[in-house]
């Protein structure tokens with residue numbers, strides 16, 4: 315007889331909950347037998363990938379027998395030029411998700427603490443948990459506004475990293491520049507990770523993506539992704555910009571070929587695709603307005619967003635409404651995972667997708683679901 319498996323996983327893994335992604339379109343289509351299914355659940359670019367990236371990928375196909383460039387030289391060069399930093403201040407990763415894991419592996423010891431705004435992106439907690447570090451959540455103030463004094467007050471001897479997701483997923487709110495500066499000047503020997511995955515959608519004048527603080531000498535990692543505005547979530551590329559010493563530490567835990575060849579080629583092309591970026595920004599502004607207007611008409615309270623999604627309060631029947639939206643072909647994200655059972659987060663889609671979502675939502679609300 316084969317012995318039952320008794321090999322124990324590391325104790326700290328007991329604290330980890332599996333990530334729950336937005337359901338893919340094909341799965342909902344298959345499960346529910348629907349013709350039209352739209353996905354407004356993962357903050358993807360509704361206009362599609364950067365056409366320049368798609369074109370560039372074609373040219374890389376014949377070289378797939380070769381390993382990727384371990385240094386991602388061309389991509390790092392393009393990022394460095396775009397943000398006016400040195401290539402040695404850039405690290406490229408298999409999605410920004412990987413960067414969060416690598417930062418955790420490079421800097422967190424068992425027993426350390428990370429401070430995260432709550433609710434925010436779940437990968438910060440994941441990174442802490444795999445290293446046996448503790449997560450200290452700091453709730454937002456009213457209207458999901460950042461409470462910088464509460465964040466500063468949460469710092470202890472054990473604090474190693476503070477995550478500032480700005481604009482924040484899932485609330486769409488951001489931390490004002492003056493507050494970021496207050497935070498940076500108040501803490502010592504703490505790494506501040508500014509997750510600016512949605513920076514391209516943030517038009518507030520007092521918004522910052524954090525990059526300006528790196529050359530000013532602060533221990534900041536500015537995190538970016540190609541998954542949102544550039545529309546190439548499927549190839550997985552993210553990057554960080556940080557002082558060189560911090561980049562050097564993160565490089566120690568990085569796999570050599572973490573960003574694949576096609577991803578490098580696609581991202582290098584996408585970063586200079588101004589036309590696609592601007593079209594995406596314009597479409598997002600219009601789409602956000604379209605959603606706000608519909609929510610106003612339906613009497614639903616929402617949080618004004620600096621990102622490509624909107625968090626909206628749909629009332630006490632949130633879970634039923636979320637499920638009924640799905641049953642009618644609209645995939646959104648349900649707020650319960652963030653402790654917000656009355657909320658859904660809806661990504662801004664194309665005009666037609668937003669219309670379809672609004673129509674289905676209005677129909678369900680009329681039936682008092």
Ligand SMILES: *Cc1c(COP(=O)(O)O)cnc(C)c1O
Nearest residue numbers: 409410411435483511539541552
């Ligand atoms: C989407 C997202 C990322 C990056 O995702 P990748 O696809 O792994 O690059 C990072 N932070 C936040 C807050 C996000 O929403």
